[in-house]
Amino acid sequence: MKNSWLLAAAVAASFVSAAQAPAQAATKFEFWHGLSGDLGERVQEACKKFNDSQKDFEIVCVSQNDYAATLQNTIAAYRAKKQPAIAQIYDAGTLDMMLSKAFVPAKKLMADNGYNIDWSNYFPGIANYYATASGELLSFPFNSSTAVIYYNMSALEKAGVTAKPETWEDVADAAKKLKAAGFDCPMAFNFDTWPTMEQFSAIHDQPIASQANGYKSLSAELVVNKTKFIDELKFFKKMQDDKLLVVKTKQLGMDPIPAFASQACQIAMSSIADHGTVGKTIAEGVKWDVGMLPVFKGTERKKSLVGGASLWVLAGRPAEEYKGAAAFLNFIAQPDMVQWWSTVTGYIPVTKTGFEAMKKNGFYDKAPYKGREIAIASLSLTEPTENTRGIRLGNFTQIRKEVSTAMEAIFMQNADIQKEIDQAVERSNVGLRRFEQTYAGEKLN
Amino acid sequence: MEKRGAFTSWWLPIAFALPQFLLILLFFYWPAAAVIKWAFTLEPPFGGNAEFVGWQNFAQVFADPLYWNSVIVSLIFSLSAALFAILIGLVLALAVDRELPGSGFFRFIYILPFAIAGPAAGMAFRFILSPERGLMALVNQSYPDFWNPGKYGSHALILVIVIFIWKWAGYTFIFLLAGLQSVPRSLMEAAAIDGSSPLRRALDIQVPLLAPTLFFLLVTMMTEAFVGSDTFGIVRHTTDGGPNHGTEVMVYRIVDEAFHGLNYSGASAQSLVLIGLIMIFTFIQFRFVEKQVHYK
DSSP states (O other): OHHHHHHHHHHHHHHHHHHHOOSSOOEEEEEEEOOOHHHHHHHHHHHHHHHHHOSSEEEEEEEOSSHHHHHHHHHHHHHTTOOOSEEEEEGGGHHHHHHHTOEEOHHHHHHHTTOOOOGGGBOHHHHHHHBOTTOOBOSEEEEEEOEEEEEEHHHHHHTTOOSOOOBHHHHHHHHHHHHHTTOSEEEEEOOOHIIIIIIHHHHTTOOSBHHHHTTSOTTOOBOGGGSHHHHHHHHHHHHHHTTSEEEOOTTTTOOHHHHHHTTSEEEEEEEGGGHHHHHHHSOTTOOEEEEEOOBOTTOOOOOOOOEEEEEEEESSSOHHHHHHHHHHHHHHTSHHHHHHHHHHHOOBOOBHHHHHHHHHTTGGGSTTTTTTHHHHHHHTSSOOOTTTSOOOOTTHHHHHHHHHHHHHHHHHHOOOHHHHHHHHHHHHHHHHHHHHHHTTTOOOO | OOOOOOOSSSHHHHHHHHHHHHHHIIIIIHHHHHHHHHHTEEOOTTOOOOEEOTTHHHHHHHHOHHHHHHHHHHHHHHHHHHHHHHHHHHHHHHHHHTOOTTHHHHHHHHHGGGGSOHHHHHHHHHHHTOTTTSTTHHHHHHSTTSSOTTTOHHHHHHHHHHHHHHHHHHHHHHHHHHHHHTSOHHHHHHHHHTTOOHHHHIIIIIHHHTHHHHHHHHHHHHHHHHHOHHHHHHHHHHTTTOSTTTTOOHHHHHHIIIIISOOHHHHHHHHHHHHHHHHHHHHHIIIIIGGGGSOO
């Protein structure tokens, strides 16, 4: 419903602007994205800003409702030769896109259309996720985030905790004090693998898969059953047994972030992209803050992984549309657009100049945006290495699901931690081998 | 001599059948052929070289214990959902058929849930029966985990079955009420004069005469519960197949593998197995059950 409504709106809008510029018809091209609701409207706004800024091109932005559907529909459209010029593909779909040969590399597109882009302007911590092993960027980082931890500082103060916890041991101590002070749910938890497996592994310098997290070869295997990830699950399980950690899922009634925002729970892990939502929904006067995801005591902290999505330019469109696509991608990378996008959404700026401009404007100094700079700090803490560059695995959506289901069994049904994760790894590896066979003979460059 | 209307030319019947034939070709045989091709090959999602792999996709599906788990979940789901939806529809239809005051109103009310889309019903029930915030939260406060579909697979399965029944009892109700109205009034009146109670009349006259309708509903409801879009929609919006695969019905697994795992080949193989299973069910039902249900 919403899709067709948006499409109708886009079509209607295109008639209007066509009427305004009768002299020369603008080249139209499509952009499919996976954001809906408030964020989806912000994307439409960005498209409108682009259309208003020039007369040669007209971008038609269509929401596909979510990331998985966007990848799905892009595949279907590509097979039917009706693909959009630009598609927004989430982190987990990166390898599928890379091996598809269905795209125009970012560098080539901009060079062909006469744009001189300083590629080193992208934060390496962000760009490396979407770049080849040799560092060439294939898609454009767009909406980027990373995981952080949210603290209700008012509650912590009431419980006698004065400083933001830095390690998981500190968090457990703070949770104990919260519990003693009468808070039922010191920390909320769900089975999202993104903070718990992916970010945790990067920060603790642990591999997720062999072959440099899959960057070197399609023969990579998942290894999370042999890393500190297991220790982390044991730690959380102990916290749960001590009633310091409470599972919050949709099925039980509430996800961690709504639980945090309604002050039912006092600590929660989530994306920095929720910073805006929490700020808007939490009761006034409540002091809250975000911090980098904690580490275990004695760990030398590494950079975290970027999440979100990037923009891929699809192959097989007329040359005119590529001019438009290049103009649009150039437009949204301008510092003022970067700042606007980051302000209205909560996603982080992806270029150094964008970030510097925002810092200079004092964006990060005052509420409600104070704290968001933590995400950039977390992403650029250390140079990207094999364990912290990103994850390059096929079937990654399915792998996330296997591990998430294992966590569900562990935290809801008291299943054995090692056994469940072993099983999830084994099942994920079957998927990885099938992926390797599907792309037999392909090499990662 | 039997007199039959027949077409004299050969092209006219074909011309009449053509639109329907084209539609079936486009929306059934063509996709089915694509699924068969996919089931025996491995092809990159964006297209490219499809490598023929023989029965490998099927072998992987059958070797997966979670696949068999989904078969069992599907069987439990469709059997209990079909039986209870028919049973409840029957009781409601018998009640409305007595034409007591207000039965017109109740007829309307009973049909109403059928007008609601499965996913919407799933969303609503997820909130209504949520263990921490819904109606059962009160019970859970005194008896922790008395009802917790987020924790126990059995509770979650009951939850999705209840939602399915809630919606489809209205559908069986329509058919059964229509069936009841074709039961001759004279039979009922004669039985009433002989002094049999409403319950006796229902069991001895109405239900046996409804046998063909009940059989039809059994076949359609089983199929609907097995492969219907509501089954997927309800599971997707209520439990997401969880906890720990507890409500992972076969259709949910297929959609999940194909569209989230991008494993079109494995999903296609599962689809073919599912089509085969449905054919076997329907065959058994027609071969062995239908024999018992003719008017005698």
